[in-house]
Amino acid sequence: xxxxxxxxxELRDVAEGWRWGRRPIMPRSAEGVTAPAERWSxxxxxxxxxxxxxxxxxxxxxxxxxxxxxxxxxQVFGLDHLDKLRAPVMFISNHSSHLDATLVLTTLPQKWRxxxxxxxxxxxxxxxxxxxxxxxLVYGGFPIERGGGERATAKAKELIRDGWNLIVFPExxxxxxxxxxxxxxxxxxxxxxxxxxxxxxxxxxxxxxxPKGRSWPKKGRPPIRVRYGxxxxxxxGESHQDLSLRMQRAIxxxxxxxxxxxxxxxxxxANGETPRVTGPAGPSWLRVxxxxxxxxxxxxxxxxx
Amino acid sequence: MARPxxxxxxxxxxxxxxxxxxxxxRLEKFPLGSRVIYPPDALPKIRDVRxxxxxxxxxxxxxxxLAELLRPGMKLTIxxxxxxxxxxxxxxxxVRQLVLEEVIELAARQGVEDIKLFMANSLxxxxxxxxxKHAVGERVYRSFYPKDLKNHDAExxxxxxxxxxxxxxxxxxxxxxxxxxxxxxYVNINLVALDGGHKSVGTGLASYRSVRHHHNVHTLLHSNSxxxxxxxxxxxxxxxxxxxKVIADAxxxxxxxxxxxxxxxxxxxxxFMNKREWEWSVKEQGTYLAAKKLNDLGPSQAKHQIxxxxxSPHGVTGVNAGATDPVHERTLAKLHEQQLVxxxxxxxxxxxxxxxxxPYNVNSIMNPILVHCLGPGYIFNxxxxxxxxxxxxVMILFHPVPWEFHQVHHPSYVDFFEEVLAETTxxxxxxxxxxxxxxxxxxxxxxxxxxxxxxxxxxxxxxYWGAHALDYLGDVIVVGGNRxxxxxxxxxxxxxxxxxxxxxGETVGRSPSIAYFHMPPFMIADVR
Numbered sequence: 001x002x003x004x005x006x007x008x009x010e011l012r013d014v015a016e017g018w019r020w021g022r023r024p025i026m027p028r029s030a031e032g033v034t035a036p037a038e039r040w041s042x043x044x045x046x047x048x049x050x051x052x053x054x055x056x057x058x059x060x061x062x063x064x065x066x067x068x069x070x071x072x073x074x075q076v077f078g079l080d081h082l083d084k085l086r087a088p089v090m091f092i093s094n095h096s097s098h099l100d101a102t103l104v105l106t107t108l109p110q111k112w113r114x115x116x117x118x119x120x121x122x123x124x125x126x127x128x129x130x131x132x133x134x135x136x137l138v139y140g141g142f143p144i145e146r147g148g149g150e151r152a153t154a155k156a157k158e159l160i161r162d163g164w165n166l167i168v169f170p171e172x173x174x175x176x177x178x179x180x181x182x183x184x185x186x187x188x189x190x191x192x193x194x195x196x197x198x199x200x201x202x203x204x205x206x207x208x209x210x211p212k213g214r215s216w217p218k219k220g221r222p223p224i225r226v227r228y229g230x231x232x233x234x235x236x237g238e239s240h241q242d243l244s245l246r247m248q249r250a251i252x253x254x255x256x257x258x259x260x261x262x263x264x265x266x267x268x269x270a271n272g273e274t275p276r277v278t279g280p281a282g283p284s285w286l287r288v289x290x291x292x293x294x295x296x297x298x299x300x301x302x303x304x305x
Numbered sequence: 306m307a308r309p310x311x312x313x314x315x316x317x318x319x320x321x322x323x324x325x326x327x328x329x330x331r332l333e334k335f336p337l338g339s340r341v342i343y344p345p346d347a348l349p350k351i352r353d354v355r356x357x358x359x360x361x362x363x364x365x366x367x368x369x370x371l372a373e374l375l376r377p378g379m380k381l382t383i384x385x386x387x388x389x390x391x392x393x394x395x396x397x398x399x400v401r402q403l404v405l406e407e408v409i410e411l412a413a414r415q416g417v418e419d420i421k422l423f424m425a426n427s428l429x430x431x432x433x434x435x436x437x438k439h440a441v442g443e444r445v446y447r448s449f450y451p452k453d454l455k456n457h458d459a460e461x462x463x464x465x466x467x468x469x470x471x472x473x474x475x476x477x478x479x480x481x482x483x484x485x486x487x488x489x490x491y492v493n494i495n496l497v498a499l500d501g502g503h504k505s506v507g508t509g510l511a512s513y514r515s516v517r518h519h520h521n522v523h524t525l526l527h528s529n530s531x532x533x534x535x536x537x538x539x540x541x542x543x544x545x546x547x548x549x550k551v552i553a554d555a556x557x558x559x560x561x562x563x564x565x566x567x568x569x570x571x572x573x574x575x576x577f578m579n580k581r582e583w584e585w586s587v588k589e590q591g592t593y594l595a596a597k598k599l600n601d602l603g604p605s606q607a608k609h610q611i612x613x614x615x616x617s618p619h620g621v622t623g624v625n626a627g628a629t630d631p632v633h634e635r636t637l638a639k640l641h642e643q644q645l646v647x648x649x650x651x652x653x654x655x656x657x658x659x660x661x662x663x664p665y666n667v668n669s670i671m672n673p674i675l676v677h678c679l680g681p682g683y684i685f686n687x688x689x690x691x692x693x694x695x696x697x698x699v700m701i702l703f704h705p706v707p708w709e710f711h712q713v714h715h716p717s718y719v720d721f722f723e724e725v726l727a728e729t730t731x732x733x734x735x736x737x738x739x740x741x742x743x744x745x746x747x748x749x750x751x752x753x754x755x756x757x758x759x760x761x762x763x764x765x766x767x768x769y770w771g772a773h774a775l776d777y778l779g780d781v782i783v784v785g786g787n788r789x790x791x792x793x794x795x796x797x798x799x800x801x802x803x804x805x806x807x808x809x810g811e812t813v814g815r816s817p818s819i820a821y822f823h824m825p826p827f828m829i830a831d832v833r
Contacts, residue, residue: 018585027318028318029314030313
């Protein structure tokens with residue numbers, strides 16, 4: 001008889017073969033012929049219960065914020081724009097780092113944070129149970145299918161109706177070169193359909209601090225600035241393409257404001273001269289080079305040069 | 306549309322693969338670069354099977370509608386495929402039941418009174434009452450069994466009729482009642498391309514005198530392959546075609562009804578066996594672990610009972626009726642749609658995980674000769690154009706090959722194994738020296754006719770099925786096989802897959818190409 005394996009060996013073979021606890025991957029030659037996975041979604045409602053919110057706050061403020069504030073040097077501007085708003089709103093931001101959601105959530109005032117959920121890509125953040133649980137608990141995350149369609153936004157609509165604010169990254173994925181990518185229209189469609197204000201946020205320096213591919217910020221407490229802008233309200237009859245464009249412009253203006261000053265940025269915006277944030281044309285290395293350039297530190301200039 | 310079959314190339318991302326091993330299964334890691342041939346996914350089943358049957362009977366190919374062939378005062382005989390089909394047996398209702406109920410309903414409406422039904426078991430064992438009941442359904446069983454629904458008896462001289470001889474001298478002797486009927490309706494289940502067509506009547510209702518002409522070493526050596534019945538490809542099917550012509554020329558009117566099934570082989574909780582491994586959900590991985598451990602630890606008798614109780618959730622994919630040739634052409638097309646997989650080139654080593662069940666051990670034991678029949682016999686021949694293994698290549702089987710026989714079902718197998726194989730494994734020598742004595746042995750004939758034994762000659766045919774593979778391959782290695790039983794059959798036994806690969810290296814070199822034929826479900830490799 002062939003040697004029989006013990007249960008523990010069988011378990012190890014299955015755990016290794018199917019990558020338990022890690023993102024499942026399929027054989028390369030099977031990639032074109034494998035049926036889409038079952039459309040089961042990890043349940044996340046438990047993370048938005050009062051108990052879940054208390055736990056989330058404890059993790060975000062008790063652990064995540066000190067870590068991020070210790071490893072990087074974030075500064076926050078423009079939170080006063082939120083004073084005149086009422087929930088629910090949609091926070092949209094450029095997306096270049098895993099730090100982004102943490103930065104937004106830890107900089108939001110408590111009353112806003114309590115009622116804010118984050119849209120997270122189902123195929124990435126909800127692929128294995130532990131990542132799904134982490135995303136749901138810490139970010140109030142809920143799965144969103146990147147492919148779009150009615151199913152993709154069903155959960156988001158449900159949450160908005162329940163009065164939840166959403167954090168959405170309209171680019172759909174992190175930028176690979178630090179520059180802002182094309183906005184997908186799903187965010188604008190959702191804002192128009194639900195008639196909710198959109199708060200633009202520019203996160204400057206996150207790419208230089210922890211770009212895609214890194215799991216920990218670079219050394220030296222790299223500076224990061226989080227700029228909240230004035231809310232955009234969908235206009236009557238506005239198309240989703242137009243709102244998408246306004247959203248991109250609003251973020252570009254915040255980048256411009258960060259680079260220069262509020263006054264200069266406003267003047268350039270009025271003249272339609274806001275610099276683009278989609279990066280320079282040219283080879284990909286140049287875009288990465290420019291995108292990863294450390295940002296200028298704000299603050300007092302040294303007395304002695 | 307169902308997903309077609311495909312050939313996987315094992316890389317570092319490939320999980321261990323499921324390998325059947327008799328009444329057991331395991332996960333096995335295959336060397337990087339091995340190719341794994343997967344069958345197509347199950348075709349969608351016909352929702353309204355009864356409707357499809359009615360349509361087929363009313364719109365036959367190459368024949369008048371069945372209703373027009375039925376008239377009062379006629380003699381109607383219905384032959385039905387026996388227990389060897391399908392595999393595993395279908396969940397009730399069996400498609401044979403559905404077809405029979407429609408045919409008999411038509412006959413009743415047309416005023417036919419003289420109806421006889423035969424299980425077309427040829428030289429296979431007789432089916433028991435409950436087995437027949439499962440196949441034909443309670444209503445047919447209650448109406449006809451045992452007086453008018455019987456097993457065909459290939460050794461009853463009073464009920465056999467010599468029909469004629471083909472131009473190649475092949476004698477055709479059939480069930481007398483069937484041959485003398487005004488209409489013979491044959492109800493098929495076409496699980497693989499080997500079945501159906503002229504083989505149904507020419508084998509299912511024939512006697513040894515007739516069957517020996519196509520079930521012999523010469524025809525089986527010249528059938529490349531059995532699963533490719535096109536003219537000139539399979540000497541066995543060519544012989545059967547000639548016999549079909551003799552039957553037609555003798556005025557025997559055959560109305561063929563052929564049905565095809567999809568690849569949905571294993572019911573829950575064994576559904577993971579139908580799926581490609583990297584698509585197993587966590588639940589299926591857990592089910593595998595639980596089923597594997599229970600199966601390994603369970604008492605062998607209980608385990609055997611559980612395996613034998615598996616009823617397959619096969620769905621019906623096609624029903625065709627009418628004249629044999631046009632019907633079979635359509636049946637083959639449907640079978641190919643379900644089973645054909647394109648494979649680019651041959652491999653040095655063909656690996657097969659042998660399932661627990663073959664056509665001749667339903668509710669029985671898969672003895673070593675049946676392992677030979679299923680592995681080097683049928684599965685090796687599941688190809689078109691060229692075998693999966695190259696000439697002189699190696700076949701690696703996974704099976705325990707227990708030295709164990711069912712004393713009621715396989716009495717002649719015991720003697721064949723002890724007497725014949727102890728002397729030689731060469732099919733031609735076996736045929737010339739031993740076949741006739743076993744085929745005409747009165748005790749075996751008595752057991753075949755009155756008990757539930759396979760005919761005395763049956764183990765010979767099982768050995769001949771593997772003749773082509775034995776002639777073609779350089780070596781057959783069985784992982785986990787009983788050493789003595791393997792040695793008796795001319796195989797080599799290996800403890801592990803790694804050992805087997807190392808042993809195969811002596812024949813095919815140190816860096817062989819490997820193809821794992823991942824079945825069940827059934828498939829046919831179309832090797833280019």
